[in-house]
Amino acid sequence: MFLIVGAGFLGTYLIRQLSAQFRGPILATVRDTASVVPFPKTEYVAFDVTDETDVRRLAKRCGGGKLTVFYFAALHNVDYLYTHREEGENVNLTALARFLDAVPGIEKFFFASTDCVYGENAPGSQKFKETDECKPINVYGAQKLEAEKIVRAHGFTAVRFSYMMGPSLTKKRHFYDTLEAKLKAGEPVEMLDGMVRSALSYKTAALLLAELSALPAGVLPDTVNLCSDGAFTKYDLGLKIAADCGVSPALVKKIPESAGEAFFKDRRASRAVMDNARLKALLGLSHIGFEEVTRC
Numbered sequence: 482m483f484l485i486v487g488a489g490f491l492g493t494y495l496i497r498q499l500s501a502q503f504r505g506p507i508l509a510t511v512r513d514t515a516s517v518v519p520f521p522k523t524e525y526v527a528f529d530v531t532d533e534t535d536v537r538r539l540a541k542r543c544g545g546g547k548l549t550v551f552y553f554a555a556l557h558n559v560d561y562l563y564t565h566r567e568e569g570e571n572v573n574l575t576a577l578a579r580f581l582d583a584v585p586g587i588e589k590f591f592f593a594s595t596d597c598v599y600g601e602n603a604p605g606s607q608k609f610k611e612t613d614e615c616k617p618i619n620v621y622g623a624q625k626l627e628a629e630k631i632v633r634a635h636g637f638t639a640v641r642f643s644y645m646m647g648p649s650l651t652k653k654r655h656f657y658d659t660l661e662a663k664l665k666a667g668e669p670v671e672m673l674d675g676m677v678r679s680a681l682s683y684k685t686a687a688l689l690l691a692e693l694s695a696l697p698a699g700v701l702p703d704t705v706n707l708c709s710d711g712a713f714t715k716y717d718l719g720l721k722i723a724a725d726c727g728v729s730p731a732l733v734k735k736i737p738e739s740a741g742e743a744f745f746k747d748r749r750a751s752r753a754v755m756d757n758a759r760l761k762a763l764l765g766l767s768h769i770g771f772e773e774v775t776r777c
């Protein structure tokens with residue numbers, strides 16, 4: 482059985498992918514069952530990972546059969562974590578450790594980590610590889626790095642995602658949807674000319690993760706970067722949304738990266754671009770684009 486813990490934006494794309502690609506049943510946890518959309522073979526359960534009773538109930542529900550778990554539950558708002566560090570530790574570390582100790586039968590476990598664990602690419606440096614030293618520059622990156630250690634101690638896999646975006650498949654709005662609505666209304670949107678990331682769409686991320694989950698447990702590495710070949714600024718991503726909506730790119734206004742300092746509380750890397758060679762070798766891919774992949 483597939484178990485998706487924290488089926489939000491990425492989780493719902495993954496449910497769509499898994500339900501189309503595989504036969505196995507999918508159990509997905511959400512905090513608010515009113516926000517879900519139905520998919521074949523998928524059952525949703527209300528679940529808060531910080532609630533020990535919920536964890537015990539979920540462990541019982543899974544019944545000890547072989548599980549492939551995708552663990553997305555997290556507090557991940559960079560600025561919220563800066564001001565709510567302890568709450569973050571409770572959700573992102575304590576609850577994760579308790580979950581791993583409590584749920585039996587886990588054969589494969591994919592933890593959603595982030596490029597933020599690496600910190601910042603020095604000017605002119607290579608893309609971040611899984612073997613590089615990690616030097617996070619914000620609370621979010623530091624907590625994900627600690628969480629990775631818990632995951633590795635249990636023998637499982639930390640998947641380091643780059644920035645992902647796309648239209649929400651749930652009833653909750655993503656930032657993408659907000660920008661799309663503005664652009665479609667003919668309103669300009671301002672996007673930072675910086676914060677370069679090897680971003681990819683939720684759809685592509687879900688496809689890659691589903692393929693990773695089909696590999697035998699024995700070949701799964703303890704860490705893998707999951708990202709595109711590209712390097713996109715926020716402004717580049719704004720242009721992509723404008724193209725998706727069929728509106729003029731002139732509606733996307735470039736603002737300097739330094740403007741972010743006016744509204745960010747914690748630090749953001751100016752550049753955090755990852756190397757995806759390990760992922761490509763595992764999946765037999767020659768190219769990973771924002772929206773598409775090419776097989777060898």
Ligand SMILES: NC(=O)c1ccc[n+]([C@@H]2O[C@H](COP(=O)([O-])OP(=O)(O)OC[C@H]3O[C@@H](n4cnc5c(N)ncnc54)[C@H](OP(=O)(O)O)[C@@H]3O)[C@@H](O)[C@H]2O)c1
Nearest residue numbers: 487489490491512529530553554555557593595642644645
């Ligand atoms: N989006 C990105 O660009 C990106 C990049 C790198 C890594 N990631 C990681 O990828 C994962 C999925 O992100 P996403 O983009 O799909 O965002 P998301 O929809 O916000 O996913 C996070 C999920 O965690 C759930 N959650 C939060 N606290 C919980 C708790 N106490 N108990 C149970 N569930 C809880 C949220 O539920 P509610 O909806 O009820 O809050 C949500 O479903 C996250 O771990 C994130 O750190 C995302």
